Amino acid sequence: MDKEEHIAVDPTFYSMVHGVEPDDFQSETTSLASTIAKGRLENGRSHILFIVLDYHQPNPLFRAPIGDSPKHILDIGTGKGSWAIDVADHFPSATVRGVDIFPPPVTWMPPNCLFEVDDVLREWTWRDPFDYIHIRMMYGAFDSEGWSQVYKQAYDALEPGGWIEQVEMDIRVHSDDGTLKKDSVLAGWGDLFIRCSERAGRSLRTQETMRGQMEKVGFVDAHEELYKIPLGPWAKDKQLKEAGQLQYAHWNTALEGWAMWLLTKFGEPEPWTKEEVQVYLARVRAELKDPHVHRYGYCRRVWARKPTEELRRQEIKCEPSP
Secondary structure, eight states: OOTTOOOOBOTTHHHHHTTOOOSOHHHHOGGGOOTTTTTOOOSSOOSHHHHHHTTTSSOTTOOSOOOSOOSEEEEETOTTSHHHHHHHHHOTTSEEEEEESSOOOOSOOOTTEEEEEOOTTSOOOOSSOEEEEEEESOTTSSOHHHHHHHHHHHHHHEEEEEEEEEEEEOOOOBOSSSOSOTTSHHHHHHHHHHHHHHHHTOOSOHHHHHHHHHHHTTOEEEEEEEEEEESSSOBSSHHHHHHHHHHHHHHHHHHHHHHHHHHHHHOSSSOOOHHHHHHHHHHHHHHHTOTTOOOEEEEEEEEEEOOOHHHHHHHHHHSOOO
8 A cells, every 4th residue: 555545434334333332343343353363463563464464465474575495484573473383384395483582372383483582682593594584573672783783694694685574563653534633642652652762772763764774784676565554443445454453452452561661661751650651551542442533553564685696796896996
């Protein structure tokens, strides 16, 4: 969807929720829960959301053209491991490694899927070079220097011609039709958290900076896709409606985790008390319940390639002499 294209509103949605005060849009729209999405939300890292949005793509799990037979794939910030498991199923001859600072709560995985507990800011010790490295929903994980280090190590760890891909959210909330009032809590949500994150030294603007940082360490042939993701199932389009439902459920389960540490440590004008955060989140939840506000957020996907040896040699030849 183009950044300027407005999301069409489902006119029947109002009659569906008229006269009720739902604690969860999801409870009032259970007919929307498809088998692909039901029960598969991840805490902060739902790849199912992007499967819904990229349903028209040959493989919505990724956009980089990695071919039909990659050998080694790395998933940084694997979370609950769902993406790594799905990709391992899709490429049974590949070895897929999911890495995070905590082990994923999985009870089963394909034999070609491995999960490791590690810190990607440390020196990478994997022996085999990767054909593809995937990063998802890691905004705020590192400071700028840390991100540069991750991209440099990813570059060094890829085969020539290998791909990196990253998906990140813009935490600001928007509307195209004026239904999100400028003085609402949600209208100021994103800017508040961005300011707090920058005081903490870990900016939440990752989606704005990731492409430039990839290119700075040497990645080429960069592409990007910008999505509008509804917050609530108010969209007319079936896939956007389902994405909005998933996003609404995700917000409701993750709000306190997002807010409590950041606001009690780096809130403005001074750190907030836990009670102040709880009052603030109650206001956020109350606004989220309003079905007449057509909110959405942006999400950006970037994929870029490590040059082949031949291309790299050409670039070196073209570099001016000192």
